[in-house]
Amino acid sequence: MNAQEILAKLVSFPVLGGESNLSIIHWIKDYLADQGVEGVLVPNDEGNKASLHCRIGPAVDGGVILSGHTDVVPVEGQEWTSDPFELIDKEDGLLYARGSCDMKGFAACCLAALPEMVKADLKKPIYFAFSYDEEIGCLAAPDLVKAINAYYQEKPKYAIIGEPSMMIPTIGQKGICIFETTVTGSEGHSSRIKQEVSAIHESMRLVLWLENKMNSLINAGRTDDRFTPNHTSIHIGRMEGGIAPNVIAQECTFTWDVRTIPSETPQEIFEEFEVYCREREQELRAVYPAFSITTSNIHPAVPGLDTHQDQEIVALTKKLAACDVLDAVSYAAEAGQFAEGGFEAIICGPGDIAQAHRADEFVSKEQLDWCVRFMQNLINELS
Numbered sequence: 001m002n003a004q005e006i007l008a009k010l011v012s013f014p015v016l017g018g019e020s021n022l023s024i025i026h027w028i029k030d031y032l033a034d035q036g037v038e039g040v041l042v043p044n045d046e047g048n049k050a051s052l053h054c055r056i057g058p059a060v061d062g063g064v065i066l067s068g069h070t071d072v073v074p075v076e077g078q079e080w081t082s083d084p085f086e087l088i089d090k091e092d093g094l095l096y097a098r099g100s101c102d103m104k105g106f107a108a109c110c111l112a113a114l115p116e117m118v119k120a121d122l123k124k125p126i127y128f129a130f131s132y133d134e135e136i137g138c139l140a141a142p143d144l145v146k147a148i149n150a151y152y153q154e155k156p157k158y159a160i161i162g163e164p165s166m167m168i169p170t171i172g173q174k175g176i177c178i179f180e181t182t183v184t185g186s187e188g189h190s191s192r193i194k195q196e197v198s199a200i201h202e203s204m205r206l207v208l209w210l211e212n213k214m215n216s217l218i219n220a221g222r223t224d225d226r227f228t229p230n231h232t233s234i235h236i237g238r239m240e241g242g243i244a245p246n247v248i249a250q251e252c253t254f255t256w257d258v259r260t261i262p263s264e265t266p267q268e269i270f271e272e273f274e275v276y277c278r279e280r281e282q283e284l285r286a287v288y289p290a291f292s293i294t295t296s297n298i299h300p301a302v303p304g305l306d307t308h309q310d311q312e313i314v315a316l317t318k319k320l321a322a323c324d325v326l327d328a329v330s331y332a333a334e335a336g337q338f339a340e341g342g343f344e345a346i347i348c349g350p351g352d353i354a355q356a357h358r359a360d361e362f363v364s365k366e367q368l369d370w371c372v373r374f375m376q377n378l379i380n381e382l383s
Contacts, residue, residue, distance in 0.1 A: 106162025
């Protein structure tokens with residue numbers, strides 16, 4: 001099977017983030033077995049999801065991990081002009097389907113190259129590492145990384161994460177952390193707004209504080225021009241509260257994310273936010289003693305990636321991709337988690353991130369072919 005044929009199969013599995021991925025992961029495992037390669041599953045606690053890793057080549061130090069995720073984002077509410085879970089070739093040089101770009105195209109190229117990897121006289125090993133639940137917070141990668149480090153006696157050195165980067169080696173990635181804040185005030189008639197405490201009004205003050213905090217980081221020069229935007233961003237994506245226009249809201253909940261440049265962590269912002277929340281509680285409990293503000297981290301923090309351009313993985317990926325340009329991206333990915341696990345990590349994969357998560361998502365045949373050549377160059381490099 002060539003890369004396009006494998007991609008057609010992979011996109012036919014409508015595995016969304018948060019759902020069981022066993023259908024696609026077992027297909028991959030069986031495909032590996034057909035080539036004489038043992039895939040090792042890393043299941044979740046419930047047993048309804050699993051990551052997979054495998055090794056092709058000798059058990060020696062210095063190998064390369066090729067990694068991607070098996071889940072995709074929903075299509076509901078989007079205006080697709082074709083079945084999103086069927087690969088459509090419109091003869092315009094583009095291949096349409098959910099996940100074609102993000103990021104089953106890369107996985108398809110890995111699997112298409114597998115027969116040649118198996119036949120090659122590799123001096124250093126190649127590893128595949130496929131995860132689940134990346135699209136809802138990069139949830140599986142930490143356990144996958146731990147499993148790889150524990151399972152193999154040898155130590156892989158490099159990790160190439162195939163997120164869509166137009167095959168440009170990408171050495172920087174923002175981190176992300178998602179929080180949920182709930183404000184509990186006192187309900188009552190809206191005419192008593194000064195005698196009660198509105199959870200919505202207080203939530204607005206907290207949102208404004210977060211926006212001002214983001215602006216203060218920018219004004220302090222805490223920026224990184226590799227990224228767009230070039231600063232840590234704070235965004236409120238959802239808010240819910242109140243029952244009627246004339247009833248003071250007793251409760252309001254909002255969710256917010258912090259996307260950090262690699263030199264910063266969300267913990268500092270969270271701790272300063274907590275100080276402000278305690279100040280608001282102290283002041284407003286004089287009006288309503290049960291007033292409270294609670295914030296929880298609803299997804300574990302995903303670290304950023306900050307691979308130095310002098311690291312060996314950078315020169316290697318430039319050579320494999322035949323590309324001297326370097327890039328950084330503002331989206332979160334699993335690359336930072338592989339870097340935390342002790343591997344020199346980089347992002348490089350087919351497709352344009354601008355096509356991800358939208359109706360009529362596509363990857364170009366040209367990009368897919370480029371990634372196939374990347375795999376061939378990797379085989380040659382390690383043989």
